[in-house]
Amino acid sequence: MLFVPHILIRDRFHGAVMSLIIAIVCGTTVSIVTAGCFQRFPGLGLPEIFYRYFPKGLAAALIALTALSWMSGGILVVYSFTRTMGMFFNPEMNEFLFLFIMVVACIFAGSRSSRSVQFSLEILLLLTAPLGLFILYKAVTDHWVSWDAMRVVAGYVHQAPTFKSIAAATFLFSGYLNLSLFNRLNPPGFKLKHRWVIPIVGVIFAFYTFFIPIGFHGTMAVEQYVFLWSITADSMIMQYGFVQRVLFTFLIVFSFLSLMFVMNTFHSAMEFFKSCSPRHRPKAEEMPVPKANWIYCAVFGVLSFIYCFWANEQKNQWATEWWLMIRFCVEVFLMLLLLIIVFLARKDPNVRAAKGGSANYGK
Numbered sequence: 001m002l003f004v005p006h007i008l009i010r011d012r013f014h015g016a017v018m019s020l021i022i023a024i025v026c027g028t029t030v031s032i033v034t035a036g037c038f039q040r041f042p043g044l045g046l047p048e049i050f051y052r053y054f055p056k057g058l059a060a061a062l063i064a065l066t067a068l069s070w071m072s073g074g075i076l077v078v079y080s081f082t083r084t085m086g087m088f089f090n091p092e093m094n095e096f097l098f099l100f101i102m103v104v105a106c107i108f109a110g111s112r113s114s115r116s117v118q119f120s121l122e123i124l125l126l127l128t129a130p131l132g133l134f135i136l137y138k139a140v141t142d143h144w145v146s147w148d149a150m151r152v153v154a155g156y157v158h159q160a161p162t163f164k165s166i167a168a169a170t171f172l173f174s175g176y177l178n179l180s181l182f183n184r185l186n187p188p189g190f191k192l193k194h195r196w197v198i199p200i201v202g203v204i205f206a207f208y209t210f211f212i213p214i215g216f217h218g219t220m221a222v223e224q225y226v227f228l229w230s231i232t233a234d235s236m237i238m239q240y241g242f243v244q245r246v247l248f249t250f251l252i253v254f255s256f257l258s259l260m261f262v263m264n265t266f267h268s269a270m271e272f273f274k275s276c277s278p279r280h281r282p283k284a285e286e287m288p289v290p291k292a293n294w295i296y297c298a299v300f301g302v303l304s305f306i307y308c309f310w311a312n313e314q315k316n317q318w319a320t321e322w323w324l325m326i327r328f329c330v331e332v333f334l335m336l337l338l339l340i341i342v343f344l345a346r347k348d349p350n351v352r353a354a355k356g357g358s359a360n361y362g363k
Helices: 004-010 016-039 046-053 056-088 095-110 114-141 147-158 163-185 197-217 228-234 246-274 291-310 313-345
Strands: none
Touching (some): 004 016, 004 163, 004 313, 016 163, 016 313, 046 056, 046 313, 056 095, 056 228, 056 291, 056 313, 095 246, 095 291, 114 163, 114 197, 147 197, 163 197, 163 246, 163 313, 197 228, 228 246
């Protein structure tokens, strides 16, 4: 999220370094344990698991709260995208036009079937990865980076961590939450391999998120920027590139990542809201797109406009901080719930068959 590095930088002398270390441990533990729990229920999403082991009323309430968390995350990113593009891409253009383009694209993308969204995420990731890796390489090889400034801030590792910084840093590990919905698409016998990569990738992104802006802007001036990574990207140049400013490459990557995130959150929120009805039967592929999908995603788009009319930088930062902290608590709570369910599932020899799950869509 846009404000994750800003939150960490703000506490750079007051526990952010120790918070990063704790977040790496907590994020790795929660992601690996939760992914392992979902692996025991191939073909079942979180709603199907809840309905199997909890009373219908309690399951519906938990699913609705999950849907609200997904929806609110998407709305926050829509606002952040609109502000960033309006400020750096074309300041003279009406920012609500950016908002309209983003909302229309996300309504169309989020209303597709789960299988289509899954394929779209994979394609967009493959398109974005080379540019993202180039920016990361450019950041650590730029001669303007001050490694001494990074070492100065790293020396404050003894400062006590803050809950807000831990919650913000653990967001770097939250990608596993996609399993709460897309586990429906996993066939029986599916195994999530190479989970040891999670802490390695988490450490790399934690380093880039926190230390690289400090290396470019110094230990004190770095706090003055709200759109921190946009300014950091604008501090880099490609001397022999056909586009000299790295900022424009960064904005392309940022646009793709924002579209991927909002498409995923709108689709997940839509599916969870639909699953609040125990009679709902999810489908991996839906042609044509059901009217309910359009209605749910259109409501999310309208709420995005309402939020953008209400919010400003201060209000959005306040909302984002609270969302990150609530999200972290929800992730830990979800892990504990799934551990309890796995314990109960040991008494059910048929749980691995995932009978009635979504792995058998269309069969």
